[in-house]
Amino acid sequence: MPSPLILGPMLRYVDETSASIWVETQSECLVSAHVGGRSWEARTFAVHGHHYALVEVDGLEPGSVSPYRVEIDGRTVWPDPGSDYPASVITTRAPGHPSQIAFGSCRTSVPHDRSGNRTHGVDSLRSFALAVADGRQDRPEMLLFLGDQVYADSTTKAMQAFIRSRRDIHEPPGKELKDFEEYAHLYRLAWSDDANRWLLSCVPTAMIFDDHDIRDDWNASLDWKKKMQATTWWHERIVAGLASYWVYQHLGNLSPRERAADEMWQTVCARRDDASRDLTDALDAFADRCDSDPSSYRWSYSRDFEGTRLIVLDSRVARDLTPSDRGLLNDRELTWFDEHMQGGCRHVLVATSLPFLLPLGLHHVEAWDEAIAQGAWGRAAAWVGERLRRGFDLEHWAAFQNSFQAVAAIATEVADGDRGPSPQTVTFLSGDVHFSYLAEVERQHGSRIVQAVCSPMRNPLPRFLRWFSVVMSYGAATPLGAAAAHSAKVPDPPFRWKTVKGPWFDNNVALLEDRPDGLTMTWHTGVVEDGDESRPRLEEVASITVPAKRDSAVSS
Template identity: 40%
Template sequence: MAGLRLGPLLRYVDWESGSTATVWVEASRPCTVEVRCADGASGTSPTFSVAGHHYALIVVEGLTPGSTTAYEVLIGSRRVWPPEDTRLPPSTITTPPVATPAGPGKGAAESAGAAPDGVRISFGSCRWAAAPGGGHDPVGPDALVTLATHLAADPAAERPDVLLLLGDQVYADETSAATRRRLAARRDLKEPPGAEIADYEEYTYLYDESWRDPEVRWLLSTVPSCMIFDDHDVIDDWNTSAAWQRDIRATPWWHERIVSGLMSYWVHQHLGNLSPAELAADPVYAAVRASPDGTEALRRFAAETDADPARTRWSYRRVFGRVRLVMVDTRAARVLAEDRRAMLDPEEADWLREAVLDDPASYDHLLIGSSLPWLLPPLVHDAERWNASLCAGVRGDRWARFGEKVRRAGDLEHWAAFPESFDRFTELLREAASGPDAPATVCVLSGDVHHAYITEPRWPDAPPGNGRASGTASGPGPGSAPVSRVLQLTCSPVHNSVPRWIQAGFRFGWSRTGRRIGRFLARHGRTGASPVTWDRAGGPWFGNQLMTLTLLGRKSALTLVQATAGKQGAQLEAVLERSLTPES
């Protein structure tokens, strides 16, 4: 008899029709899975098989726009979700109000189908489901578990409309004691890759551990989620450089690791990022579903993608009323050859440009999800740009070899480490934030660096103090200053740690002395001037944390909460509540 092994995860909710959603599950054996809603909406799907596991992504149709409806999951005639003995609330699907034509007295938010109290988007990255190794968890309460517990205990509490998980959903290279015991039962951990993940089956252990916690499982069943990978989903500093890639590909275990990593990401994370229409047009999804065993079809896709990353686009675009989200792959889409080094391959860069600039009048807020921050503490930024210049040979081969060692040792592989890509991305943001149809805010949402902060850039031609200037009817021509407020919002980790010496280093990176050292490195590396300067507008904050943007019309507000331990258990403590747009 088939049962529910993992899930359900509520993934895509259609903000245009308000009537469609997708739900991801893993079953224990081949079967047909049904999602049945209290309002009469439903969907069914047979499972597809990969490496002995059985999955389904059910498209639920006929939902009532502007409603919250409970749902259950059935296999055959048997209900498998919610569990009979659950103490948690029902899992629900919340849909936005259906869009209506704008009329007298109606604002853009209402005509676009936005929720009356705004769109709430919570985001963060870097989550250990359990601390690596064994013993006491040294990093404090898990912010995702704490959020889930808080929402489950208070039905009236405001829930996010969507949860953005910006990388390192699982750690293939840092496994817990429980996972290591499962690995040791399969193979000798003295052989490479040791206590790290080796193949697809072992990747499923990570998702089991990450998504089986009862509160997190309930949260992911009732709050839609968007995901993107970062390095630890595969390995620390994945795709740092061409030299790094040559070295890792020479190891006997790497091919299976990368193929399995891409396969498991496709199954567990990527499929749920897609709309039903995108799923229907996806040839890999069709091939995997059409086969009694989709393993080989998916392995072939993953191997071809590793060999030629430009074959596959992991980036995607989502719309939430008058809010546009563009989620960018900053790991697999890289070009690593030093003479062509880029964060995004040319096709990916073209796609990003179109996704950002297409029909700007249709959105009030532009969010770009990048697992890696665009703007870092100035010293760190200048160090990465200096290092990239050395590795490119600006001071000769000896310095280039030194630069490669420093690059790997220091994890110098953010946007600043790809200088031309940084400059192009910065110009793209300026264009998006300029002209008569510019949105109220342009925010880059990031994680990775195990602390939270806010930065605001200033373009050379913008008025001092705010980074913005008044728009003109002529549009965003070359050199025009932004109209929108542009921000880098960084939030990490959800549940992880950062040593105190690294905390001190990040703080130093913002200091006057740090900036002076950065300017010295820029001169030594002959990097030239940055197209923008920036100041810290908040932070740094250290702890297990989540940020939430609340967007209503052209207004925007930001909240940062941290999970703290107390006598009554873990709690969410608000450490920042701030409006990002002027009241009008």
Template identity: 45%
Template sequence: MPPGARAPEQPPRLLLGPLLRYVDADSATVWVETDRPCLATLHAGGRQAVERTWSVHGHHYALLVLTGLPEAAVLPYEVRLDGVRAWPAPDQEFAPSVIRTIRHDERLRLAFGSCRRSAGHDAEALRRFGADALVALAGQMATAPHEQWPDALFLAGDQIYADDPSPELTARLKAAHRGTGARDADRWDADTDHDGGRREVRGEVHDFEEYTWLYQESWSQPAVRWLLSTVPSCMILDDHDLRDDWNTSCAWRERMERQPWWRDRVTGAFASYWVYQHLGNLSPRELAEDEVLAVMHTTDDDATRTRVLDEFAWRTDAEPDTARWSYVRDLGGRGLGIRLVVVDSRCSRRLDPDARAMVDDAEWAWVLEHALTPPGGERIGHLLLGTTLPAFLPAGIHHLEGWSEAVASHRAWGPVAAWLAERLRRAIDLEHWAAFRASFDQLVDLLRRAVEAPQPPSSILLLSGDIHSSYTARVRLRDVRHPGTAVHQLTMSPFRNPMHRAVRLAHQVIEWPPVSRTWRGLARLAGVADAPVAWRLEHGPWFTNGIMTLSIDGIRATVEMDRAEVRHGRQELTRLGVAPLAP
């Protein structure tokens, strides 16, 4: 280069993505994060979508909405930034990413699971955390025809671990805060909670910027990046997106709100969730109606956009009706629809000890409307209820959680027992639907209303994760005939975060029949009535990393259960079994 000559400016780069998010019969959305402001263009099927990136907190994003696509098509696509192709990448090892628009032939393959720790893929990380189910799924897809791919991917919570990041990210966090006064590295290491218990903020993220590091680490692994670029994904947040045991109880909430770091943490969590996860759950029509997204598109100033988003994020926690994180997707079928209703079971909780609810009244009314009302007047052939936390747990844990709620609320055995029950609830995560009995009963009533409808669905399938064990359970409503509707709890967890051996042992002890019966008796003594529903585990529990794939063909439904494991240095899926669900 001649002396004094300027080096040619490099074109904009994709920092993250593309993520293929919402897809229906004729439209698709693709999300990207770029390294600078630019014009992003999506090309597929002779159509294009163009959007100038918008920024918050100095980060640049675009959500490209492509419409007018042909139904049941397989369309390779590319992303250009300022006219230069950024995806597919020149060094990409996988096949070109494609958009597959929905078929209306009453068939669906939906892969799902939850709880994925970001960790390396070297020998030590594979020994400690096991194989990554999403990496293994991508490897399986790479050599399979499109017909065998999942049509969609449901990430049922804990996509990131804000309170327990990887060792590499923990080191980065510590280095970033060294010498920053009140949050320098030495003091940061020493913070403890007000009860003298485990550390509150050591090795945890605090704000929007640090949340972006989590997403970058989680979604940039090459196989996972390709998987998310070519399989439509829908997501929902759970506790580790913010903090373990988030909204477990009123006592937990009051203690957290006293922490000096709480506001930054909450604001960063919800603002980043809106950008990285929530927007992609929405249809093009819903995106057009989103008031915060409208501000992103119509405001030129990063500081103003950031302020608007941060204020919105803080309000969503303080006033849960500010935003609805629950959503619905219709996944195909003409005349026999397949509807996925994803329920937010974290943000809209009611924690008053005398009126606890997993989902508040407004949110539950929305759930009922979308679970019981057929789309476009068509029959719901299969109703899928996505809830991060399983409703139908193994029996011993179910009764333990019912007992803990009754005792911790002071209704049963007095203040001393209440204090002990609250400590136990936090220590071993007693926070599922069984620990919110009023909401559990509402859910059972929803199932009853669905199966007693004039045209009941062929199946009602609850898709959950969270508990770091996996199983299927058949559910039967007492005093209700539903031979035409199969009801199952399908729980798949983790993608990659195996349960510690001590916790696994405790789980097995609780489910030992004499212990399980003891907790049932204690729950009855505490005033917890038996539920008007029965269920039994049919497959599992398993305690390994893996993934489940729901396969629907007309009125029939089956579930494929796969374990992720390392074989000959490769991360692969091994079939554990295939179970019929309906009819």
């Protein structure tokens, strides 16, 4: 008899006493979570014929590790009695326990066999999951996914087969996703393999989108957006992308208090007596409004751990694409970020899918391109600048100089102790660029300002693009890029930075740990041994400690 459980259980927001458990089910039902002798339940809500529930578990003991099971209409659906994996557990936060966060971005969903590993590399997340399951790797306090968990525009053979089963793949948008039904299938492909599904059932997760969750270069410029809006299929895509993101990713990011204040969750709760609790029309209207009026809703969020503040930034919807006010963060979002950037803790972590501190050469090139695309060298050069921006993905923080300069000033104030006692580090966590590295701002006093990038989890660059990335980012690109930026009257960055470690191009999962001697970050990849493609071994690629005291970083 097939299981009524499609996806999950996924452990989402967890604090000292509560946990959120998310599921997708085959049909309308009552979902219950059981811990010890207690149980909590939630009825599903529906979106475009799909059914979801979020069970809110509360009253747990701080620092407790509690096995749990999930029932649907009284039938146990998790754990599978035939599973080889350990019991799924809820681990609540413990006072005084230091932060340990795994993070990364950019993960395609192809089979974990020889063919899939040859074309996309070994899945580092699966390698990490197997190591945790076997006791060779500690279970982290959180998994932080920094974008491109699904690829709506660059689909796999399995996804294309599903598309062909329901529409003509030769009609727009072709092999790309069209609607909510296709997004739902894409998430199923991403989160259903056994090892990762087990990991997501017992490690809390936090997420934020990047461009491929919707489409490459999403909101790169006003010209890009107008081009998309002129197509016959874009409106349905953006509505489906944001609606499915709210269901599959964002809902679980919220704390119980934040969820209670969320307008869409209030709609779910208001329909408690409606048998179907169908959210389709309301959620589609909400997603449409979020796209047309980005200031009407906030996708960013903040969490405080023991001694650590984590700020997760939306760097896609919240953009202001008006040429005269162009910003990666609109005014409302920048104000919110400004309010949350305070000292008084050991570490301030800013999670943004796009690296804030690109390699300096690439930073200058992107800043120059923005200037000429905005008309610094005239109309003809502006046309060229726009094509370069789209063709080479020149749309990171550096390509939004207003926002870069503002955020750099805010980070410096935190690091200098102007916003409360200075932390040990202000650390930006990012993905997107398909290579990993650690960079640090050159400072003599105050907190360290650091950029850590982990990308991809499973989607490596072709070798010729790796060479191109290095050329664009390092060596002669730095002085040449700086000269080009100066010629377009781009202001200098408020500080200089350098790459401390990297780049490397493996599929990676990074682990950040707050230790007494500083902030340690370790990148791990998966390695196939003895031809066992489905059970890769986790191997360390690089490790670096940003010391609590101001001296050189220690790497290995």
